[in-house]
Amino acid sequence: MSIVTHLGFPRIGAKRELKFALEAHWRGEADAQELPRIAADLRQRHWQLAREAGADVVPVNDFSLYDHVLDHAVLFDAVPDSHRPLLADDALAGYFALARGRQSGGHDLRALEMTKWFDTNYHYLVPELQRGQRFRLSGDKPLAHWREARELGHDARPVLLGPVSFLLLAKTVDGSERLDLLDALLPCYAELLGQLAAAGVEWVQLDEPCLVLDLDEAARKAYARAYAALAEVASPKRLLATYFGPLLDNLALVQSLPVHGLHVDLARAPQQLSAVLDSLPEGRVLSTGLIDGRNIWRADLDQALALAQRAHKAVGSEHLWLSSSCSLLHVPVDLAHETALAAPLKSWLAFARQKIAELAVVRCALDGEADSEAALNEARRARATRLLSPLVQKPAVRERAAAASAEHGQRQSTFAQRSIVQQQALQLPAFPTTTIGSFPQTGPVREARARHRKGSIDEAGYVDFLRAETERAVRAQEQIGLDVLVHGEFERNDMVEYFGEQLSGYAFTRNGWVQSYGSRCVKPPIIYGDVARPAPMTVEWSRYAQSLTPLPMKGMLTGPVTMLAWSFVRDDQQRAETCRQIALALRDEVLELEAAGIGIIQIDEPALREGLPLRRADWAAYLDWAVESFRLCANGVADATQIHTHMCYSEFNDIIEAVAAMDADVVSIETSRSRMELLDAFVRYRYPNGIGPGVYDIHSPRVPSEQEMLDLLRKARGLIPPQQLWVNPDCGLKTRDWPEVKAALEQMVAATRVLRAELAA
Ligand SMILES: Nc1nc2c(c(=O)[nH]1)N[C@@H](CNc1ccc(C(=O)N[C@@H](CCC(=O)N[C@@H](CCC(=O)N[C@@H](CCC(=O)O)C(=O)O)C(=O)O)C(=O)O)cc1)CN2
Ligand code: MET
């Protein structure tokens, strides 16, 4: 009989139990045993839940206290020397110091860099390696968690990030070639596999998501070498797991690797099944990724079943696994907690637990069990009602999207012309200072929102509270001496969810939490239908904030590409089409802000880069519609209105032309941690519009000094013409506290004043 399994499970907990345990631990409020106890409890609960939903085998070591890539770096002792003493002294404290930095107890340790996990909104910590790096197996988490599951009676499969993906996802601090470290790393894997085999582990899952990327010759050779080497050692049977896309030109390589099983993503790439089956070596297990781990829709079980049947015919039930396309990390835990979702909508959805149950239905149907028919019918009915629902189809929205043309995305004049008009209107000093939008989302702000949600403060009381917070932020900015102010975003739970709640065609959940990094979570809203804007969303807040000050108040919106990328999107129409609908809805907001007298409007697009398809061949098409959507959203304004955009965590070399084509008057980017290196693309391209390279790393509580920021600014001034240069932090300040924010911004303004004096001299 074919088995039901999945590649990994969300670890934060349905009610974010891990988040609260972590944060209590970091605040020093929990005793030393509390965090490990809650973590073990979550693992136990999640295994049980998966088994009850229908999984035969559960993955283990998918759990992490912070990040699974960091866990591997620690497991192989691939950590910066600076962190070693603390790690040796207190392993957990050292681990969190790698994740979050540490500036107490006589330590001044920086955090590892964080970056996006493929094209998801999950962030991993980037292992730092160097030439001659030594690796050493340190710790036994994969085996310990396997034992834990075994003792609870579960058939379990440890998950490891495979050696080549581990290296490709790491960076070297000295510019040396990562893959040169393969020979040094492999003995660690060999030792670990040996330990697992000796303990009686039957299967190990080696995740190699990099196999869905464009690979150069060196990477292909590394794969061949690594897996040949691992075939020589004592080891459980190896499942090579690929996900997030089709294997395409890497298929032959993959099929040549000596492993016992292969997992392929058939949710994103169902069309690859034929080629995979045709080339699958005799006797190899095929793990079919049938159910989408990246989205929350109930599956098309007929399609999943059809794929499973084709695979079954080719490999037989002994060699067939039915699985999720990727780890379920990217979806919430359990739909059962959504008690407030409207009835038809709820019946269309499946979270992690429901997805495993769907796999169990496919298995029943595959085995010809009679009661599977009822479950299949139920799924068919739910899907059909969704696709035909009048909630989904809005003819007026579709007509508008079809009618929108490129002209609507064209500013009236060139940047050179309109920047003169804008300067006349705004009268900004050289090197204008501003911030990226959010100010601290403090405990009281979140509590007020929670009380409002529960009805224990009314609308008026909540609005009064938010107005007071906004006013406080405006006064603080005036006092600090910033030139372009923001209202602070206190009314927003999240930059995406907040807009999702106000747009039609969008639904939102109560508990649909997904880990973004560490203890930080998001509740991605769900786009289920054609998107429109029934009423203005931010205009009153911006108008109010502007009424408090004579200084320019920047309007603040989340752009269409980011709204799309950080939501769960409908799967019954092209993403480009959905994005266009969002763009037009936001366009109305932009124009209404303008009409309300807001002269500067920022439209954030931090997700533009991460939305880039994993394969280069697909980039141009994506960038075309992504840029077009931004332009449709932003560029309907008059010359005097200044459009800003903001992007963080972006490798701009790949997308600089697209950034230029957006034609925003000012773009703010994250650059402080890379010491302005990320400006390179703009410099080389001679990017003509305004640029605000971040001078202050907002991810850390550390307050940068005036001198540090001045150094960065001088560097930036040497790279781009002074009249283009803006001064701002790397990103929004919502995760910081007021005292550090005020101190840092004061230093930033002081540094700017020095720069201005130098310009005048
Ligand atoms: N969607 C999205 N993706 C993004 C970003 C982003 O801002 N948004 N930024 C980048 C980095 N990612 C981040 C993701 C999350 C957070 C973050 O701070 N998340 C908050 C939750 C934000 C939120 O939805 N807050 C709600 C709910 C807050 C809450 O927990 N309330 C308590 C009660 C209040 C309390 O006592 O704290 C409850 O409901 O139980 C609100 O403010 O209303 C968290 O994990 O703590 C930060 C950065 C990239 N991706
Ligand atoms: C992740 S980009 C964040 C932009 C948003 N305006 C903020 O300041 O929080």
Ligand SMILES: [Zn+2]
């Ligand atoms: Zn940002």
